[in-house]
Amino acid sequence: MDILIFSIEDGRFGPARFPQMLHEAGLSVAALCPGDNILAQSCYLGGCHELPPSRNIRAIAKALALAISTEQPRIVIPGDEQAVILLQAFAQGRCATLIGPKARAIIAASLGDPSMFAASLFKSDTIALARSLGIAVPLSETVHTPAAAQRAAGNMGYPVYLKQSFSWAGQGVVRCEDAAVLRAAFKAARPRSAMLRHLARKALGRDWYPAVTAMDVQSGIAGTPAMFSVLAWKGRLIGGLCGVRLATVHASGPSTSVHLRHDQTMADAAGKLVAALGLTGFLSFDFMIPHDGGKPLLIECNPRPVPVHHLGRRIGVDMAEAFARFVRGGTLDGEPLFPDRDLDVVLFPHALNHALHIEGCLIDIPDEDPGLIRHVTGRTVTREIHSPTRLAA
Known part of the structure; x- marks a missing residue:
C-alpha cells in the first residue's frame, strides 16, 4: 500500500x-x-x-x-x-x-521538522515564524489575561478578533466590536472549569488534545479571504494554487465556492514557510487580501488536505501525479507547479445544494464516488471495514 x-x-x-x-x-x-x-x-x-x-x-x-x-x-x-x-x-x-x-x-x-511542529499547527507560533521570515501578517498579540487582551485591542483599534491558537473551520475565532464583547469572549474561552477538565482528560488518556491554548488578539482586516494550497516534499514547495473565496457558509466559516488562480506573493510566502517547517505532504495557508490593494496577509497554516487539492489538475497543477513520483522514489525537476489558467468552482458538498450554484462555476460533485454523495445527503452507506482487532484482508 x-x-x-x-x-x-x-x-x-x-x-x-x-x-x-x-x-x-x-x-x-x-x-x-x-x-x-x-x-x-x-x-x-x-x-x-x-x-x-x-x-x-x-x-x-x-x-x-x-x-x-x-x-x-x-x-x-x-x-x-x-x-x-x-x-x-x-x-x-x-x-x-x-x-x-x-x-x-x-x-x-x-x-515536517519535529522541532517546528508547533509552528505548523498553532496560530500563535505560525504568525511568529512568518513575521521572522519577513512575511506580511496582521497586527496581533498573544495575551494571557482579559486586561492584556483589552490593552492589545485598544492599541490596534476595534474591531479585533480573539483567536484560540488551536482551532479550525472558524471555531475558536470571535469578532469583537468592543471591549464588552472581548471580555465575554475571553471568559468563555477560559472557563473556571478548564483545569478540572484538563485533569479529567489526562486521567482518561485524552490529554493529547490541547483544550486550552494560547490566545491572540488580531486586528480586523477589510479584505477577502483566500488560501494557497500546496504540495510539499522535504521542505520543498512542489506546487500550489490560490483559491479566493467567492461565497461562504457564514462569515468565519469554510468557503462554498472559490476562484482558483495563481498568486505569486502567496506562493513566495508559502515557499518560505514550507522550507522553514521542513514540510512534506498536502497542506494549505490561509491569507486575507486587503481591499486597499496591499499585500496578502498570512493568517494561519492548515497542515492537512483541503477541498481544492484535487482540483489542481484542472488548472495545470496535478499535485497527485507529482506526489506519486516522490512517493515512489522519483524526482521532479524544474520550477514549482502553478496554475496556467483560472477556474471558478462550487465546492463539494455545497455543490449538492442548487441554491448555492453560481452561473459559470464548475459544479464539483464526485459522481464517480457515489458513497460520498450518499453520506452527505443522509442516505449513508457504511462499507464493511476492517476492525482494528483483526488484520485487513
Whole structure:
C-alpha cells in the first residue's frame, strides 16, 4: 500500500476526495477512520480500518500501529487537525511501546521538522515564524489575561478578533466590536472549569488534545479571504494554487465556492514557510487580501488536505501525479507547479445544494464516488471495514 489516510473528524471533505485523486495518479490508498466517517465511504480505498470510538491515546495508537503494520504504507496523510496533533505526538515518541520504530519512522517522514511542529499547527507560533521570515501578517498579540487582551485591542483599534491558537473551520475565532464583547469572549474561552477538565482528560488518556491554548488578539482586516494550497516534499514547495473565496457558509466559516488562480506573493510566502517547517505532504495557508490593494496577509497554516487539492489538475497543477513520483522514489525537476489558467468552482458538498450554484462555476460533485454523495445527503452507506482487532484482508 502506498498511502494511509488517517482521519478522525467527520465533515472534512478534503481527505474524502483524496482516495480518488491518488488512485487516478496510480497510487494505492487505505484509510484509518471511524466507520461512519465520510472517508470510509470512498470506493477508491484498497483497505479501510475502523478507528475505535474511544479517544484514549493508547486505543488510537493501537489502531494506527495495526493499520500501518497491515498496509505497510510509504506515507501517512492526516485528514484533520486532531489527526495531525496525534501523528506529531507519535513521531516524537509518545506511546513508543505501541508505535514501534518502523511505524514511527513512517509517521515522521510524513510530516515536517519535529522541532517546528508547533509552528505548523498553532496560530500563535505560525504568525511568529512568518513575521521572522519577513512575511506580511496582521497586527496581533498573544495575551494571557482579559486586561492584556483589552490593552492589545485598544492599541490596534476595534474591531479585533480573539483567536484560540488551536482551532479550525472558524471555531475558536470571535469578532469583537468592543471591549464588552472581548471580555465575554475571553471568559468563555477560559472557563473556571478548564483545569478540572484538563485533569479529567489526562486521567482518561485524552490529554493529547490541547483544550486550552494560547490566545491572540488580531486586528480586523477589510479584505477577502483566500488560501494557497500546496504540495510539499522535504521542505520543498512542489506546487500550489490560490483559491479566493467567492461565497461562504457564514462569515468565519469554510468557503462554498472559490476562484482558483495563481498568486505569486502567496506562493513566495508559502515557499518560505514550507522550507522553514521542513514540510512534506498536502497542506494549505490561509491569507486575507486587503481591499486597499496591499499585500496578502498570512493568517494561519492548515497542515492537512483541503477541498481544492484535487482540483489542481484542472488548472495545470496535478499535485497527485507529482506526489506519486516522490512517493515512489522519483524526482521532479524544474520550477514549482502553478496554475496556467483560472477556474471558478462550487465546492463539494455545497455543490449538492442548487441554491448555492453560481452561473459559470464548475459544479464539483464526485459522481464517480457515489458513497460520498450518499453520506452527505443522509442516505449513508457504511462499507464493511476492517476492525482494528483483526488484520485487513
